[in-house]
Amino acid sequence: MGMQPGWENTIDADLAALTTDRGMLALLRHWCQARAANGGALPARAQMDPCDLPRSILPFMFIYERLGDRLRCRLSGTRMRDLFGNDGTGQFLDQMIAPHSVPGRSALFHRTLDGGLPLLYRGFLVPVGKGWRGFNRLLLPVAVRAGEPATQVMGMVRVFDPPPGAAVLAGADADGLLSARLLEDSECRAAIDGLGSGRVL
Template sequence: MSSPATPEAWALPAGAESDPAFARLHAYWLAKTRGDRLPARADIDPLEIPRELLPDIALLEIERQADGRRRYRLRLFGSGLEAMTGGSNETGRYYDEVTHQPGLYEKLDAMLTAMAEERRPIYFAAPSGSTDRGFLWFGRLALPLASDGRTVDMILALVRPLPGSPAGQPATLPG
């Protein structure tokens, strides 16, 4: 069962103020919430999202495994993300299949699991998950979606390059 989240918990996460694009997508998502209910994927209309953000949008579906863990399938991988990852379109693949930096996926999995259980937006900065692009750093805003308004089953994400982030800097993952 998802823990109860309140609209106060849905504020723009710390760090996301680094790029106004994160605040724009967050404001759009927040406008789609209904009281203490999260928006569903059906509430998200690409025609309403600011056009300049669309290339950097990802949509992840949460699949619950028999052992209780979650797996994240990329249902949408924007054209800007494709360009940032060296031209590979990751649509349809699992996040654990495309994250090759040692130890990074385990941290991302723990953070996304906490986001789903706590039903709140998160922001983090981390290197690219591609082995040949680990020198590139990205800010990631993850916004929970729930078909029933409560149980998070999808994630709306905005991924933006962070200029000037040095390679080798530790990821700023929550917790």
């Protein structure tokens, strides 16, 4: 993918999207702390209690569960509903996005579940009746019970206006995706270490 002003598709740009967002970092830190408490095993859903997270990020959060090859939304924050114009709770991902985007978007969720690592992806979206906007989305794999494989994805999304002068969909693929990457432990630690310098929510 090509590089465009404000939308550089590089490792640095991916990590900058994470390290400049205090809310996203707080969620990532909570996941990492829960995993550390489990001796490196994936966090259980009970360990990811939203009450332990900053209240300011709750409207941006979501939870999906894997049912076979499909992904069902168990929880959608109020800002998600405001953005997309409906409450996705109870719906499958393939019911909420364009058919041609289903394979690629579903693969990202399966990738974080199968890999057992956080996944950050960036791109563009266009809510019905609105203009193109940019987004950063963090996916975190979670087990229903301690010691079990991950079957749920907890995460959050940030949506914002494109940088001034940035061309619509510049550098993105046909589905509006700019980049997607699993976050290794070293990248998570480096991002979390800089939490104090992030954006105030």
